[in-house]
Amino acid sequence: MIARCGYVAKGIVYLIVGGLASLAAADLGGRNAGTKEAITQLATQPFGGVMLALLGLGLLAYALWRLIQVLLDTEHLGHGIRGLVTRAGFLISGGIYAGLALYCANLLRNAATGNTSTTDRTAELMSHPGGVLLVLAIGIGFAGVGIRQIWRAVKRSYLKNWHMIEMSDAQQHLAEAATRWGLSARGVVFLIIGGFLVVAAVQTNPSQAQGLGGALNVLARQPFGPWLLGVVALGLMAYAIYCFVNARFRDVTP
Template sequence: MHDAAPADRSPRQIARSEPIKKGARVGIAANGVLHLLIAWLAIQVALGGGGGKANQSGALTAIAAEPFGKVLLWVLFLGFVCVVLWRATSAVWGFTYITDEKKRLMKRLVNAGQAVIYAALAALTATTAVRGASSGTGGSKATAGLLGLPGGQVLVAVVGIGVVIGGGVMIYNGWKKKFMEDQDLTGADQHARRVDERTGQIGYIAKGIAIGVLGILIVTAAVRFDPQQANGLDSALRTLGQQPFGMFLLIAVAIGIAAYGIFCFLDAKYHRV
């Protein structure tokens, strides 16, 4: 009876250990690096340059092409794995400082979703490190697979609507500065607080816009039965660039995504882990 308790606590203790916490901060910062690269690729698209895909796979491929790029990718991979462990632990045991049960449950569900996202990012990073490049066609392949199922069009449309809502929530969280609830800024000076607040606001809103456009493309793919319409963030950003004054709109969103990347560096320091 007495041996069961320590065994039951061991996964929680491991995931909350100092090495995992530090690794999680590396992973958050790594996400910042990816967003800065995505922003750079998006600006290239806006200015008519070829460049790579303006999404995570394009950014990772750009890293792989650099000297010691594969070594850096493996470092990013380890950071992302630590984020997965930390987010998964938070989803099960975290946010005990929140007294409102519904709010605590929502936070835990969000962290479960983040664990899945970072697991996919870790897998993509490892694949890119091994192969040196990523095809980046996973979005359209996944959509095609769903469309092929019975009732697939409805399912894809529901997913698209969910992504649009997710983008809207991100815009709302940016506008209301909800992201600061998960940070401990006790030791931050006034300048750091202002930079954290502004880059977080701009970054969340810009990324929310891009995610919202992606959701619209997924719904369009369902209506037109065309999975190529929903080929990830790259398609969403290129769609923005094709609108009236699209170059300026895409550059503005790219700057916002870069702001999100800068925010990630601050969040790596101040996020509660």
């Protein structure tokens, strides 16, 4: 139950991010927002407080699921280098979504003063001993996750986690199409984020760092930018569908 609620909450966040970016690509008034901006957008809607509370609980549930994956090795990764690195990634992911859950709580208390930018957070890290190396490692980590997302889309490794017998043929085709598109789009975005962090570390210039919204802005500034942005934005919405598929059909046995 914890995992399924978590996947729904994660899917809602990506649905909002992708939806806003899709509107921006179509010049219909949207904007390229990161996860925190998407959550803030949700808070401004009717019944925003209720939706924000439910989303915060769901994001906390996802963070707990990531912790369970790390502690109980639910993916049967073992204790080799690859398994330990992957589980470390789960732990970092859990920390990120726990932070988003805390952000929801701060918004509910009208105390979301910690909405610092990626540049600010990068500058803070760099100000500490070894901070530049840490930013470099984080950038390489983001790029690695991006490559892994694209590789999963190519190899279709996500299939082993689904209860395929419970899915109709139409559901399988829709889930596969959305997942491959969604993982690829998220992989591209993570590669861009990782690249900017690596550049920021190499140049010791935190202003080079960009988050999710910044990565989407980069796509929008390229030749055929609106088309590129539209494809990736719809891909992020497809990733949201992948999250919803996980909520319904994924094997979440500890």
